[in-house]
Amino acid sequence: MITRRSMLAAAGLTLLTGCSSATKDPNGPLKFWSSLRGTNTVVDAWNAKNPNDPVVLETVTSGFAGGNAKLSNAARAGNAPDVVSMADSDLPMFALDGVAADLTDLISAGLRDDLGEVAWSGATFGGRVHGVPLDLPPLLMLYREDLLREVPATWDEFREAARRLKSQGIYLTSFHPNGYNLFAAHVMQTGGRWFGVDGDSWVVNFTDPQSLKAADYWQSLLDEQLLFLAPGSSQEWLAALAEGRVAAHLVSVWGVAALASSVPGGAGKWRIAPVPQWDPAKPSIGRDGASLHVITADSVKKDRAMRFIEWMSTSPEAITARLSSGRSSLFPAAPKLWEAASRQFKTTFYGGQDLDGLAAEQYELQHGGWMWGPRMQSTATSIHHGLARIPYGTTIAQALRDAEAETLPDMRSLGLSVRRS
Amino acid sequence: MIRQRSAIGLLLGPFVVLLLVVFLAPTLYAVYLSFFARSHTGLGFGNGQTAFVGLRNYGVVLTDPSFLQGVGVTLLYSAVFIPLVIIGALALALLFDSGVVRFRQFSQTLLFLPHAVPGIIATVIWLYLYTPGISPVIDLMDGLDLHVDFLGLEMVVPSLVNIALWSGLGYTTVIFFAALRAVPHEVVEAAAIDGAGPVRSAVTIKVPLIRGTIVTVLIFTVIGALQLFTEPMLLSKVTPLIGPRFTPNMYIYDAAFARNNHSLASAASVLLLIVCCLLSFAVTRGAARGSRS
Structure with a gap:
């Protein structure tokens, strides 16, 4: 019964995704799947400049919303595109499954130097590079200047500010039960590591002391009812932002443009600030999602694909084209593009504040060493499942423990060598 | 030849x-x-x-806390749903059979009608009725100062049982009713002459005579409950309290299509198949022994 049902579903999915044209012609156009804002203007700019090496863009839904499944199925059916945009958290899975090609030997010395060490660390597993970083966006605090008068510099000050605002009936910020990536950014800041590598083995620990430090802090804010508890992107939350019931939104640089389009009525009232620190003398910052480009293993146009990817990651024309769409606030991983980015991105929504100077400063505070797991979408769903029970008494730490317990069997089933630190 | x-x-x-x-x-x-x-x-x-x-994948499935929780949920669901649907349908069929109910055919059709609605549509209908803000039922209950969160943690299983009962009760009733029609008239009449009232003749004459049908329905219901999928799958899209591995069948789907692990999904499928076979065997065997004694 079961097998019959799943076989039928598999057949159906293959049929749905199996309708793309031949990608096996080495002289055909490059096929490119992306869910990133502003990619269409980037591709237009490339095609205008390279009429003999055209790129065909298909806009797809983001990874968790279906893009990952679409790519897995296409790769299995043998008709994956040549180039795909991907969130860093999904890269280990596609690298492990043999969908994302090993690019180590295709990467030029120039490209390697243009992107920082930290950026490459998120694309390198066991010494082999599987993706080319596009952005490396530090977490920022977007806030309503009219509600939050003083920007808290430390997390202790942040708690005090939350208490003061709460007494006026305003939440300082929100907690998203569907936002594992934002919480992961807090863990990166404290220096926690959920996944790591020791020799030839994975090391897993979702509740190391640093992760628990972040978990306990946010739990205590929740216990004091200082946070607006609502799913990210939900109507409920957007309404609270629009009505000024929530004063701040923590998000990486890419979210700067997204907020402006989500709450257009707030134009001019919002400002950008660094995220509070645990110890201002030893500053550190995390990020909630970076993007990369990968070449699929079956692609027969890897050299051309790499030329296009390198151009997207390191050419001022590419970043100018992306930001000219007005829908993207992508902060390039290549520092040499920051000037072009700051010339193009308009911060009228934020009172004309200088975004790129601030982002550049915070960029330097990021550190390597963070690694995502090999089945991150499942792990994230497990975390979300736990966080959804917060109103029923589950704690953040418990959600992390449960998610870890549900992640380890997956890794063992793949035959990976894995231990708990 | x-x-x-x-x-x-x-x-x-x-x-x-x-x-x-x-x-x-x-x-x-x-x-x-x-x-x-x-x-x-x-x-x-x-x-x-x-x-x-x-046996690696079998070992993984059996030690995966999310799979074991799924089994627990299924057992809880079965413990509530199976007695309700069997006893409820039997009681309704006996009522129809005894002639107490007026407009019998009309009532039967009404009861059977939900079964004609595919499970996925039924769930969408109930989803609408369960969602605060758009549900007229919740509005009505709020008016009476009754506040129930149908998609809350404690209500998830009862809400699922409710959908399954709505779809399955009429169907099961019709099967039982058809079996009751085949009970020889003279046996029931003889019981009545011997002084058995309608309740007594229902419990001691009619029910034992349709035992075979009850056992068959029981097997189908048990297997159906073990394969719970459509309803919780759809509900999981609206409430994160129902995870993607809420039942064993959902675990299999998740393993295959979210975790890209077809071997793990296959191992869990084979385990579920074995459990279904064993349970069917046990129910048939138990019933056969019962009817001999």
Whole structure:
């Protein structure tokens, strides 16, 4: 019964995704799947400049919303595109499954130097590079200047500010039960590591002391009812932002443009600030999602694909084209593009504040060493499942423990060598 | 003789072919997949290959807390749903049979109608009725100062049982009613002459006489409950309290399509198939022993 049902579903999915044209012609156009804002203007700019090496863009839904499944199925059916945009958290899975090609030997010395060490660390597993970083966006605090008068510099000050605002009936910020990536950014800041590598083995620990430090802090804010508890992107939350019931939104640089389009009525009232620190003398910052480009293993146009990817990651024309769409606030991983980015991105929504100077400063505070797991979408769903029970008494730490317990069997089933630190 | 043989072949042929193609072949393929998996070593990058992995996937399924929780949820659901649907349907069928109910055919059709609605549509209907803000039922209950969160943690299983009862009760009732119609009139009449009232003749005469039907329905209901999928799958899209591995069947779907692990999905499928077979065997066996004594 079961097998019959799943076989039928598999057949159906293959049929749905199996309708793309031949990608096996080495002289055909490059096929490119992306869910990133502003990619269409980037591709237009490339095609205008390279009429003999055209790129065909298909806009797809983001990874968790279906893009990952679409790519897995296409790769299995043998008709994956040549180039795909991907969130860093999904890269280990596609690298492990043999969908994302090993690019180590295709990467030029120039490209390697243009992107920082930290950026490459998120694309390198066991010494082999599987993706080319596009952005490396530090977490920022977007806030309503009219509600939050003083920007808290430390997390202790942040708690005090939350208490003061709460007494006026305003939440300082929100907690998203569907936002594992934002919480992961807090863990990166404290220096926690959920996944790591020791020799030839994975090391897993979702509740190391640093992760628990972040978990306990946010739990205590929740216990004091200082946070607006609502799913990210939900109507409920957007309404609270629009009505000024929530004063701040923590998000990486890419979210700067997204907020402006989500709450257009707030134009001019919002400002950008660094995220509070645990110890201002030893500053550190995390990020909630970076993007990369990968070449699929079956692609027969890897050299051309790499030329296009390198151009997207390191050419001022590419970043100018992306930001000219007005829908993207992508902060390039290549520092040499920051000037072009700051010339193009308009911060009228934020009172004309200088975004790129601030982002550049915070960029330097990021550190390597963070690694995502090999089945991150499942792990994230497990975390979300736990966080959804917060109103029923589950704690953040418990959600992390449960998610870890549900992640380890997956890794063992793949035959990976894995231990708990 | 030869004509008889070819008749057997002709009549059984379609069944055997279908059994082979849509049941046995996929089952054997699933067994194969569960033992021969895409396997890695060490960190796993760049060394994936299909290999014989023995019972590894079975070990993983049986030690995965999310699978065991799914089993727990299914047991809880079964413990609530199965008695309700069997006893409820039996009681309704006996009522129809006793002639107490007026407009019998009309009431029966009304009761049966939900079964004509596909499970996925039924869930969408109930989803609408369960969602605060758009549900007229919740509005009405709020008016009476009754506040129930149908998608809250404690209400998830009762809400699912409710959907399943709504769809399944009428169908089961009709099966029981048909069986009751076949009970010989003279037996019931004799009981009445001997002084048995309607309740007594229902419990001691009619129910034992349709025991075979009850057992068959029980097997189907148990297997149906073990394969709970559509309703919670749809509800999981609106409430994160129902995770993607809420029931064993959902675990299988999640393993195959969210975790890209077809071997793990196959191992869990084979385990579920074995449990279904064992349970069917136990129920039939138990019933056979009961009827002998």
